[in-house]
Amino acid sequence: PVAPEEQKFCLQEVLDTFKLCLSENKDVYLEHYIAGWRGLVKFLNSLGSVFGFISMDAVNKLKILVAYLEGENGSQYVTIQSMLKYELDNGLVDLTKKASNPESGCRTLLRLHRALRWLELFLERLRTSSEDSKTSVMCAEAYNESLAQHHPWVIRKAAGMAFCVLPGRLAFLEVMNVGPPEKVVAMLGEAIPLISEVYQITEELYAQHNLLELP
Numbered sequence: 391p392v393a394p395e396e397q398k399f400c401l402q403e404v405l406d407t408f409k410l411c412l413s414e415n416k417d418v419y420l421e422h423y424i425a426g427w428r429g430l431v432k433f434l435n436s437l438g439s440v441f442g443f444i445s446m447d448a449v450n451k452l453k454i455l456v457a458y459l460e461g462e463n464g465s466q467y468v469t470i471q472s473m474l475k476y477e478l479d480n481g482l483v484d485l486t487k488k489a490s491n492p493e494s495g496c497r498t499l500l501r502l503h504r505a506l507r508w509l510e511l512f513l514e515r516l517r518t519s520s521e522d523s524k525t526s527v528m529c530a531e532a533y534n535e536s537l538a539q540h541h542p543w544v545i546r547k548a549a550g551m552a553f554c555v556l557p558g559r560l561a562f563l564e565v566m567n568v569g570p571p572e573k574v575v576a577m578l579g580e581a582i583p584l585i586s587e588v589y590q591i592t593e594e595l596y597a598q599h600n601l602l603e604l605p
């Protein structure tokens with residue numbers, strides 16, 4: 391059997407999982423959030439081994455969250471909202487420095503959450519780009535505006551090197567398995583607002599609880 395991370399990426403699938411993320415009262419289901427990320431990791435893996443160090447970190451973080459979700463307190467991890475409440479109420483989050491709970495669900499998800507902002511910025515650039523735009527430049531700009539601020543120099547350097555070997559715009563749109571470029575662009579127009587809403591809701595939730603700088 392093929393591990394889910396190794397199967398072919400399809401943008402529609404990611405779109406569908408992000409659609410499932412929000413409940414009626416705008417809670418974010420962890421299960422679908424994880425599924426969305428799994429789809430993105432699949433895509434990253436299809437770009438080649440240069441991105442391995444990035445996908446490995448994402449996979450590790452997804453594993454941590456899955457373990458909570460499938461663990462004995464799994465019912466507390468159904469939504470990001472319930473996870474925050476549960477971990478905070480029970481003193482399970484290291485608030486100032488990594489100590490007794492270095493891998494809380496809250497701090498783990500925060501890393502993915504920050505990466506979601508990168509994704510939103512990158513996809514918006516991709517959507518509005520012209521034929522001769524460079525994916526490496528779009529990717530680096532999106533990164534510098536978001537994730538880079540949370541990464542030390544070594545990681546920024548390694549990320550910068552990985553961006554340089556990204557496929558060109560057309561090849562990139564092709565791996566999304568949607569069809570001709572116009573169709574991909576249309577689908578991105580649908581996907582970005584969804585990703586953006588999930589990001590905004592999570593951002594506000596973390597801000598309310600003062601958790602945006604968790605170590």
Ligand code: 1Q0
Nearest residue numbers: 401404430431433434443444447448501502505529545549
């Ligand atoms: C397409 C190119 C992908 C480029 C991804 C940009 C992100 C670069 C991030 C570099 C991360 C390096 C690995 C380690 C970082 C950790 O130190 C850091 C902090 O965690 P911690 O535990 O040390 O405090 N981790 C993170 O910041 C999490 C990073 C997760 C990045 C996951 C990126 C997944 C990318 C998916 C590709 C999507 C391509 C778009 C097309 C999809 C269309 C819907």
